[in-house]
Amino acid sequence: KRNVFMEAFEKIDRNLRAIFKELTDGDAWLEVEKPDDIFQGGIYLMVRFPGKKPKESLMLSGGEKTITTVAFILAMQSAFKSPFYLLDEIDAHLDAINLERLINILYDRSKESQIILITLKDVTLSKADKIFGVYQREGYANVVEYTPGIKVKEAQQ
Amino acid sequence: KRNVFMEAFEKIDRNLRAIFKELTDGDAWLEVEKPDDIFQGGIYLMVRFPGKKPKESLMLSGGEKTITTVAFILAMQSAFKSPFYLLDEIDAHLDAINLERLINILYDRSKESQIILITLKDVTLSKADKIFGVYQREGYANVVEYTPGIKVKEAQQ
Amino acid sequence: IYIKRIEIEGFKTFGKKVVLNLEPGYISVTGLNGSGKSNIFDAILFALGESSLKTLRATNLKGLLFDGGVSGARSSKAVVSIQFDNTSREIPVDSDTVTFTRELRENGESVFKINNKHVSKQMVLNLTQLCLISPEAFNVVLQGMINRIAELRPDERRRLLESLV
Amino acid sequence: IYIKRIEIEGFKTFGKKVVLNLEPGYISVTGLNGSGKSNIFDAILFALGESSLKTLRATNLKGLLFDGGVSGARSSKAVVSIQFDNTSREIPVDSDTVTFTRELRENGESVFKINNKHVSKQMVLNLTQLCLISPEAFNVVLQGMINRIAELRPDERRRLLESLV
Numbered sequence A, B: 001k002r003n004v005f006m007e008a009f010e011k012i013d014r015n016l017r018a019i020f021k022e023l024t025d026g027d028a029w030l031e032v033e034k035p036d037d038i039f040q041g042g043i044y045l046m047v048r049f050p051g052k053k054p055k056e057s058l059m060l061s062g063g064e065k066t067i068t069t070v071a072f073i074l075a076m077q078s079a080f081k082s083p084f085y086l087l088d089e090i091d092a093h094l095d096a097i098n099l100e101r102l103i104n105i106l107y108d109r110s111k112e113s114q115i116i117l118i119t120l121k122d123v124t125l126s127k128a129d130k131i132f133g134v135y136q137r138e139g140y141a142n143v144v145e146y147t148p149g150i151k152v153k154e155a156q157q
Numbered sequence C, D: 001i002y003i004k005r006i007e008i009e010g011f012k013t014f015g016k017k018v019v020l021n022l023e024p025g026y027i028s029v030t031g032l033n034g035s036g037k038s039n040i041f042d043a044i045l046f047a048l049g050e051s052s053l054k055t056l057r058a059t060n061l062k063g064l065l066f067d068g069g070v071s072g073a074r075s076s077k078a079v080v081s082i083q084f085d086n087t088s089r090e091i092p093v094d095s096d097t098v099t100f101t102r103e104l105r106e107n108g109e110s111v112f113k114i115n116n117k118h119v120s121k122q123m124v125l126n127l128t129q130l131c132l133i134s135p136e137a138f139n140v141v142l143q144g145m146i147n148r149i150a151e152l153r154p155d156e157r158r159r160l161l162e163s164l165v
């Protein structure tokens, strides 16, 4: 059991380092609390953003936590490949730079697994292969399909 | 005690109805769970958005909850006037229509009480009497003042 | 595998039937506040066997049925179907598409089907867990939950990895 | 009353002293993720007597002192001053401005001052509650907390109103 666990752990850790580097130019990694007795301890998610000291993921800002969470989810993909992702307004607290980087990496990953993103932001909409608009009419919810390239304001009825 | 409480309750309820109407064209009001024994029961925050049935505030969407919370906070202002408000990225999950209406009402209210809004959105920045930009340089956080009218991207270093 | 088609009728704000035809790749959904975007994700989780009312954002099962809004009549049942592309046969069912359907009646009873054949709820949960299309996996981030993973305690994070191994 | 001036030094990311001169009305703060925006709100709450580490987003009091980042030395103390305009004399202190100052030392001890005179923490809490400038009031919405008030249980909402009356 320990071996299987550590194999998955190593894979995820390796992936996390690569993805986080691509997203922020900083570093992220996993640390085992009790190497001699893994299942009695926890796993730390350590993060170092450019220009800052390394910290546990708990002590980050709102936007930094978003980036760290997405990096971790994508890193898990390497060990447990999921066929689809449902992400609901994960871009809400990101600045323009982090948003652009995040959407680029999600776009790359969408070649391997289907990614469905609910968003109110144009940048996130701009990369989509397909866009759905949800709107309310006479008390019923309806869905309409848009051709890619439409802006959020045009799609919000 | 009951009379003082009910006096504040009536004031807040009256204000809530007016503010929510201004924000959404819908209705919001407070309901006492146990009118005969107020302090044994709770207070419901009921909300009816245009085109929908009345519901408890718990059952709303993310953006609808944001609008409802701000309406409630501003309504409390009528009974307990606070000299300042600190609002941290409260606009993150709002669509363009709700954002515009929210910022307009906050701007009006800022004549009576100082309102400090942390934001990553241009609309929210556009109404400000004064703008501060926070940035990181060589490991230290700094603050600079901008003249109103600047866009978020220009202010984010 | 990918989600090929979603059909929703009588579930939350979807009083009338709506159909979404999807493709593999990057799909985006937008719309005004309260229009029903997050309700689509709730519908997907519902069809794949999700039973937590807290996750589905409802106070009781009946609360998942369309309440009639201002115009229509309340729905007496909610039906959601999720069709997966299965040409890779990663889902151990011998057909090019696998459709998970869940029907909820007014009495709170749920009926589960896979490719139109009645199955038990447990069967649905076993199958979705096997192919990692279960809502339990870390591939679903509901609205407002994005920071939760970064805020997990170290022991919670170990347990998450342990459960997936 | 309004916040006229904020001075922060040695608190969280503010290793070097920063000063914000404010006006009444509508003030906006922006900046990149992690730049220190929310830390400014934490500094205001800190100076007004906030003692919950969870609200201040720190694991211990020492965690509020600037950690040195990549360039500098760790701060040995954190000092935050909040100056209020008091020409209306709503704060029962006979001066045109009232400045709340809190100093935190490495040993975890806090020193409170009002207009540069040492006072007890209790004195600060009494005064801020009286003029509704206390962090307890509903006038502060920290990041990610906006939906909390809409999600309050009915009894919690009654208690909130009761506590303010």
Ligand SMILES: Nc1ncnc2c1ncn2[C@@H]1O[C@H](COP(=O)(O)OP(=O)(O)OP(=O)(O)O)[C@@H](O)[C@H]1O
Pocket (backbone or CB within 6 Å): A134, B052, B055, B059, B060, B061, B062, B063, B064, B093, C011, C012, C013, C031, C032, C033, C034, C035, C036, C037, C038, C039, C040, C062, C063, C064, C065, C066, C067, C068, C069, C143
């Ligand atoms: N059973 C039901 N019948 C009708 N309407 C319902 C039902 N259950 C929930 N709703 C309504 O669905 C709406 C919420 O929809 P949803 O959360 O999908 O919105 P959204 O598009 O995600 O909005 P936001 O952008 O604010 O997150 C609410 O207005 C709620 O009252």
Ligand SMILES: Nc1ncnc2c1ncn2[C@@H]1O[C@H](COP(=O)(O)OP(=O)(O)OP(=O)(O)O)[C@@H](O)[C@H]1O
Pocket (backbone or CB within 6 Å): A049, A052, A055, A059, A060, A061, A062, A063, A064, A093, B134, D011, D012, D013, D031, D032, D033, D034, D035, D036, D037, D038, D039, D040, D062, D063, D064, D065, D066, D067, D068, D069, D143
């Ligand atoms: N004692 C400390 N010394 C140095 N840095 C600290 C200290 N405490 C917290 N920080 C850092 O402060 C940063 C968080 O700042 P803050 O939460 O104010 O960011 P923000 O500008 O609000 O960002 P966002 O837009 O993502 O919400 C984190 O990177 C965190 O590591």
Ligand SMILES: [Mg+2]
Pocket (backbone or CB within 6 Å): B061, B062, B063, C037, C038, C039, C143
């Ligand atoms: Mg939503």
Ligand SMILES: [Mg+2]
Pocket (backbone or CB within 6 Å): A061, A062, A063, D037, D038, D039, D143
């Ligand atoms: Mg912040």
